[in-house]
Amino acid sequence: MKPTVAPYPSARLRRVRKTAAVRGLVRENLLSVQDLIWPVFVREGKGEEEPIASMPGVMRRSADLIAKAAKEAHGLGIGAICIFPYTPLHQRTEDCAEAWNPDNIANRAIRAVKEAVPEMAVMTDVALDPYNINGHDGFVVDGKIVNDRTVEALVRMALAQAEAGADIIGPSDMMDGRIGAIRNALESGGHHEVMILSYAAKYASSFYGPFRDAVGATGALTGDKNTYQMDPANSDEALRLVERDLNEGADMVMVKPGMPYLDTCRRVKDMFGVPTFAYQVSGEYAMMQAAVQNGWLEGDKVMMESLIAFKRAGCDGVLTYFAPAAARLLNG
Ligand code: PBG
Numbered sequence: 001m002k003p004t005v006a007p008y009p010s011a012r013l014r015r016v017r018k019t020a021a022v023r024g025l026v027r028e029n030l031l032s033v034q035d036l037i038w039p040v041f042v043r044e045g046k047g048e049e050e051p052i053a054s055m056p057g058v059m060r061r062s063a064d065l066i067a068k069a070a071k072e073a074h075g076l077g078i079g080a081i082c083i084f085p086y087t088p089l090h091q092r093t094e095d096c097a098e099a100w101n102p103d104n105i106a107n108r109a110i111r112a113v114k115e116a117v118p119e120m121a122v123m124t125d126v127a128l129d130p131y132n133i134n135g136h137d138g139f140v141v142d143g144k145i146v147n148d149r150t151v152e153a154l155v156r157m158a159l160a161q162a163e164a165g166a167d168i169i170g171p172s173d174m175m176d177g178r179i180g181a182i183r184n185a186l187e188s189g190g191h192h193e194v195m196i197l198s199y200a201a202k203y204a205s206s207f208y209g210p211f212r213d214a215v216g217a218t219g220a221l222t223g224d225k226n227t228y229q230m231d232p233a234n235s236d237e238a239l240r241l242v243e244r245d246l247n248e249g250a251d252m253v254m255v256k257p258g259m260p261y262l263d264t265c266r267r268v269k270d271m272f273g274v275p276t277f278a279y280q281v282s283g284e285y286a287m288m289q290a291a292v293q294n295g296w297l298e299g300d301k302v303m304m305e306s307l308i309a310f311k312r313a314g315c316d317g318v319l320t321y322f323a324p325a326a327a328r329l330l331n332g
Contacts, residue, residue, distance in 0.1 A: 029311040031304070033077035033330050037123060037277070038323035041214050042066050042109040043086045054210035055282055056289040058321050060086050063109040067116035076327035080121040082170065082319060083109045086215050087130045096139070099131040100156035106130075107164035114165040123197060124161040126154050126182070127173035135212070135221030137173040137228065145228055151178045158182045162191040170254075172199040174228040183249030197277065198250035201238035201264055204229035207257045207283030214282065238264045239271055246274060254319070257281040259306060262313040269314030278310045279319040300329055 005011050016026045041052070045062040052058045061069060070081050085106040091098040098104050110122050127137035128150065134140055138150030150173065158169045169186070171178050179198050186194050204226045212221065230237060242253050253272075255265045256279035269276045288306065291297040303322050310318040320326065 029308060031307050031311055031326070031330065033327045034079055035311070035315075035317040036078050036323040036327060037080040037082055037317060037319040038073055038078055039082040039084060039279075039319050039321060040066055040069065041084050041086055042105050044088055044105060052210070052214045054213045054286055055321065056286075056293060057325075058214070058285070060214065063105065063112040066109045067112040070113040070120050071117050073324055073327070074117045074120050076324060076331060078120075078323055078327050080123055080168065081113060082123040082125065082168075083113070084125050084211075084215055085109070085130050089216070092131055092133050092220070094133055094139075096128045096131040096153060099128055099153060100160045102160050102163060104131075104160075107160055110161060110164040110166050121167040122165065123168035123170050124158075124166045126158050126161070126169055126171040126178075128153060128157075129217050129221075130215050133220065135217040136223075137225065138175055140222075143223075147175050147177070150175050151181050154178050155181050155185045159185055159189055159191075162186055162189065162194045166194065168195045168197050168252075170197045170199060172202060172256075174199070174202050174225075174230075177248070179245045179250050180248035195251040196249060197252040197254055198242075198245040199256055199279070200242045200245040200250065200253040201255045201261070201268065202229050203232050203257060203261060205232065205257050205260075205281070205283070207260070207281050209283050210286045211282035232260070235264045235267055239267060242268050242272055242274075246272065251275065252277060252316075254279055255315075257284060258310060258318065258320075259284050262309060265310065265313040265315050275316050276314060277317050277319060278313070278315045280306065280310070280322070282321070285321040300325075304329065 016022055041060040042063055043060040046064055048062040049059045049065050083106050113120055113122050129135055129137045136145055138145040154173055252275035254277040255261050258278035258280040265278050288302055292299040307326055
């Protein structure tokens with residue numbers, strides 16, 4: 001229904017913007033620390049951390065330091081952390097076997113976090129790219145990304161993560177049928193309470209560039225991901241993907257990237273009314289940070305404005321590299 005607005009001057013819409021108190025009263029959306037999921041990068045070693053050049057302020061950390069960072073994040077009120085591995089080069093192979101190694105660095109980091117902060121929800125990423133020699137999320141056979149064989153590997157990978165203590169499995173690979181296959185395997189493996197947050201509407205985006213640096217997949221990627229990730233021109237297709245993943249057993253869904261796809265977030269939330277998340281990806285973070293470093297944008301303000309946009313678009317929460325900084329601001 002279209003709201004009716006009285007004519008000027010009975011309607012002076014500026015009345016409710018006059019003071020901070022009234023603006024507070026009529027404010028429609030609020031960002032809370034509890035809405036934030038913090039993506040982190042784990043590397044080999046102990047007591048090691050190194051900055052990622054294309055993501056100012058973001059570190060690769062060894063598992064022990066991830067656990068320490070998780071504890072600090074928990075102290076700030078952040079409820080969930082998402083772990084991405086920087087796999088050593090010699091562990092990237094054509095068969096991607098490291099992906100389901102119970103002791104791979106991602107699984108070790110999951111255990112370290114759960115041990116240090118059991119209350120922290122740990123989310124994972126399910127896709128083969130950090131373990132694949134060619135940077136793709138699935139197996140490549142004759143130049144094609146093969147679906148069903150990849151799904152079998154993703155199931156093994158997800159099970160290993162659940163066994164390491166992951167609370168939320170995040171399939172980011174965009175293969176067909178993976179949510180149902182993972183859900184069945186979790187059920188038969190006794191992991192009834194492990195959630196699936198499906199990267200349901202994941203676009204083939206150029207905004208992932210800095211992330212691929214962070215996980216060391218930049219040089220590796222041969223070709224593009226256009227045969228499995230979505231065309232940026234589409235949004236009806238996102239609704240089909242979300243519906244499909246919900247039917248297969250996803251508990252929550254994600255739209256990714258975030259800022260360029262707020263319209264998709266809104267459509268997903270309106271259509272399904274399920275827990276909906278956006279991923280404010282590495283490139284979004286990097287472009288804001290770059291402008292801030294140049295003095296062209298005000299850091300805190302642009303960060304908070306970008307995050308409230310997700311709430312306005314209907315998201316329940318957001319994965320963002322800004323999580324600790326935003327939490328500090330929100331906590332005052
Ligand atoms: C891997 C994956 C990617 C991101 C999250 N999981 C990259 C890709 O699909 O190429 C990107 C996250 C970011 O850019 O912050 N499947």
